[in-house]
Amino acid sequence: MAERTVLARLRTVLAGLLQGFERLGHGASAKIWRLGYAARFFAYLLLHSGTAFRRFGLTIREIYFTGVLSMTIILVSGLFVGMVLGLQGYDTLQRYGSSEALGVLVALSLVRELGPVVAGLLFASRAGSAITAEIGLMKATEQIAAMEMMAVDPIARVVAPRFWAGVISMPLLAALFSAMGIFGGYLVGVQLIGVDEGAFWSQMQASVDWREDVMNGVVKSVVFGVAVTWIAVFEGYDAPPTAEGVSGATTRTVVFSSLAILALDFVLTALMFTGGNAK
Amino acid sequence: MAGLPVVEIDKVSFGYDAARPVLQGVSLRVEPGSVVGIMGQSGCGKTTLLRLIAGWLKAGAGATRVLGESVGELDSEGLFALRRKMGMLFQFGALFTDMTVFDNVAFQMREHTDLPPELISDLVMMKLEAVGLRGAAQMMPAELSGGMARRVALARAVALDPRLMLYDEPFTGLDPISLGVIARLIRTLNDSLGQSSIVVSHDVEECFGIVDYVYFVSAGQIVAQGTPAELRGSAASFVQQFVRGEADGPIPFHYPAPGYQADLDGEETQSSSLATAQACHG
Numbered sequence: 001m002a003e004r005t006v007l008a009r010l011r012t013v014l015a016g017l018l019q020g021f022e023r024l025g026h027g028a029s030a031k032i033w034r035l036g037y038a039a040r041f042f043a044y045l046l047l048h049s050g051t052a053f054r055r056f057g058l059t060i061r062e063i064y065f066t067g068v069l070s071m072t073i074i075l076v077s078g079l080f081v082g083m084v085l086g087l088q089g090y091d092t093l094q095r096y097g098s099s100e101a102l103g104v105l106v107a108l109s110l111v112r113e114l115g116p117v118v119a120g121l122l123f124a125s126r127a128g129s130a131i132t133a134e135i136g137l138m139k140a141t142e143q144i145a146a147m148e149m150m151a152v153d154p155i156a157r158v159v160a161p162r163f164w165a166g167v168i169s170m171p172l173l174a175a176l177f178s179a180m181g182i183f184g185g186y187l188v189g190v191q192l193i194g195v196d197e198g199a200f201w202s203q204m205q206a207s208v209d210w211r212e213d214v215m216n217g218v219v220k221s222v223v224f225g226v227a228v229t230w231i232a233v234f235e236g237y238d239a240p241p242t243a244e245g246v247s248g249a250t251t252r253t254v255v256f257s258s259l260a261i262l263a264l265d266f267v268l269t270a271l272m273f274t275g276g277n278a279k
Numbered sequence: 280m281a282g283l284p285v286v287e288i289d290k291v292s293f294g295y296d297a298a299r300p301v302l303q304g305v306s307l308r309v310e311p312g313s314v315v316g317i318m319g320q321s322g323c324g325k326t327t328l329l330r331l332i333a334g335w336l337k338a339g340a341g342a343t344r345v346l347g348e349s350v351g352e353l354d355s356e357g358l359f360a361l362r363r364k365m366g367m368l369f370q371f372g373a374l375f376t377d378m379t380v381f382d383n384v385a386f387q388m389r390e391h392t393d394l395p396p397e398l399i400s401d402l403v404m405m406k407l408e409a410v411g412l413r414g415a416a417q418m419m420p421a422e423l424s425g426g427m428a429r430r431v432a433l434a435r436a437v438a439l440d441p442r443l444m445l446y447d448e449p450f451t452g453l454d455p456i457s458l459g460v461i462a463r464l465i466r467t468l469n470d471s472l473g474q475s476s477i478v479v480s481h482d483v484e485e486c487f488g489i490v491d492y493v494y495f496v497s498a499g500q501i502v503a504q505g506t507p508a509e510l511r512g513s514a515a516s517f518v519q520q521f522v523r524g525e526a527d528g529p530i531p532f533h534y535p536a537p538g539y540q541a542d543l544d545g546e547e548t549q550s551s552s553l554a555t556a557q558a559c560h561g
């Protein structure tokens with residue numbers, strides 16, 4: 001009797017285990033399949049981007065929605081991040097008696113790292129989520145279907161302009177963020193604490209390299225722009241056409257694109273700045 | 280062209296999943312210049328049928344020919360070319376929410392033609408006047424009532440004077456006045472522009488008033504067809520049931536489900552029995 005119960009229990013445990021494995025495998029293959037779908041979607045999007053450039057008005061309109069409307073949060077955040085950098089940087093530098101180097105520290109941190117990364121994270125949550133929600137809702141309310149029915153390709157007409165608007169906006173926003181941050185560092189460092197103004201600017205000019213620092217920062221922000229907007233348009237286009245579907249897709253956009261930014265930043269930094277030292 | 284049917288569906292079967300076929304061996308024809316009604320109760324596959332005609336879905340079996348093209352065999356380019364000759368009124372309007380009413384109606388003209396803006400403006404106003412909403416041209420879709428949105432969607436669907444119009448439930452959500460106007464408009468557009476139309480509806484009176492020929496769909500099959508006059512005189516019980524709107528008859532009112540008693544008593548279907556109980560109280 002007891003033996004039989006043990007056997008039965010064993011069998012359920014085994015079945016559960018098998019089921020678990022099966023689910024794991026199924027989940028993994030579904031994820032990989034979706035990744036492939038996202039890649040095909042991206043290729044199709046690039047191939048059908050003609051309209052977004054031929055009728056650039058469409059893209060300009062989206063630049064307004066993704067870029068211009070994100071400016072407030074970018075400018076305010078940039079200012080605060082720069083001011084904090086000014087405080088923290090001064091605190092550390094003055095211990096070594098090199099507080100004039102504050103300008104260099106602020107500028108390099110912003111241009112190389114914080115500008116692209118923080119602006120990218122803000123962009124993902126402000127503009128990326130909006131893009132996903134908009135495209136997802138257009139799908140849920142059959143607007144995408146109606147467009148296809150009118151023989152207009154929604155990827156060319158709806159998705160591509162939003163994608164390129166994001167790719168164009170992101171580096172500009174990152175540049176604004178950095179500029180605002182440097183201004184914030186200046187306010188705190190020079191105006192509040194009293195670091196020498198001439199040293200602040202001249203050291204910055206002397207030490208920040210155009211190609212090594214500025215251009216690398218720009219490259220980063222372009223890459224982040226592509227990643228965030230790609231994720232945003234794909235999640236929107238692939239969202240199940242229901243309220244839960246769209247809200248889930250919006251969350252995924254923010255989570256995935258934030259993770260993508262941080263991971264890509266590590267890879268890009270490793271490529272850009274360690275390569276230089278090894279030479 | 281005359282003589283060849285605009286739409287010819289031959290023994291088409293379709294199911295969203297293999298387990299539950301939605302359409303089984305459906306055949307129908309739309310002669311040039313005619314308005315054909317497709318009637319049937321909710322969920323019987325009317326919208327699905329329109330989607331097959333528009334090339335949205337591919338039939339599992341059978342042939343679908345629209346305007347001389349075999350829909351199932353077209354690539355996406357061929358499908359787009361075919362759809363330029365078709366217009367579709369969606370069941371829920373599907374207006375572009377980020378554009379004004381005017382821009383919605385102008386959408387296809389701007390996408391597919393090189394007409395100068397003044398001419399587009401004139402054309403859009405003509406279409407809006409026809410549905411009685413010229414005054415709403417600058418409103419956003421969110422500011423419209425459901426019935427107004429449907430009328431705008433109608434104006435948008437006929438913007439390029441398509442040769443084949445598909446109307447999915449054009450009458451639901453309309454007040455009696457707009458309903459009459461829209462019904463007559465469907466007929467007038469059809470006759471004056473030499474179109475052919477398919478009207479999906481469950482509104483017997485309005486539908487019978489404007490169509491030349493009617494197909495009744497039930498459980499995925501065509502169960503009756505004929506001119507409105509023939510069908511009114513028909514003794515077939517499902518036609519009578521539908522025309523009079525009775526729950527009892529050959530057409531089941533219920534979506535297929537296990538026994539009612541089993542659902543109420545059953546232990547494993549807790550949630551569904553709860554839902555049923557709530558539905559009973561509601």
Ligand SMILES: Nc1ncnc2c1ncn2[C@@H]1O[C@H](COP(=O)(O)OP(=O)(O)OP(=O)(O)O)[C@@H](O)[C@H]1O
Nearest residue numbers: 295296301319320321322323324325326327328370
């Ligand atoms: N996308 C879908 N996936 C799976 N099943 C679907 C889908 N769309 C519809 N169905 C099923 O197909 C059947 C027919 O749906 P359809 O929308 O064609 O009905 P209908 O005749 O247009 O109904 P109504 O008059 O309510 O609009 C329904 O049973 C529905 O459950």
Ligand SMILES: [Mg+2]
Nearest residue numbers: 325326370447
């Ligand atoms: Mg329907």
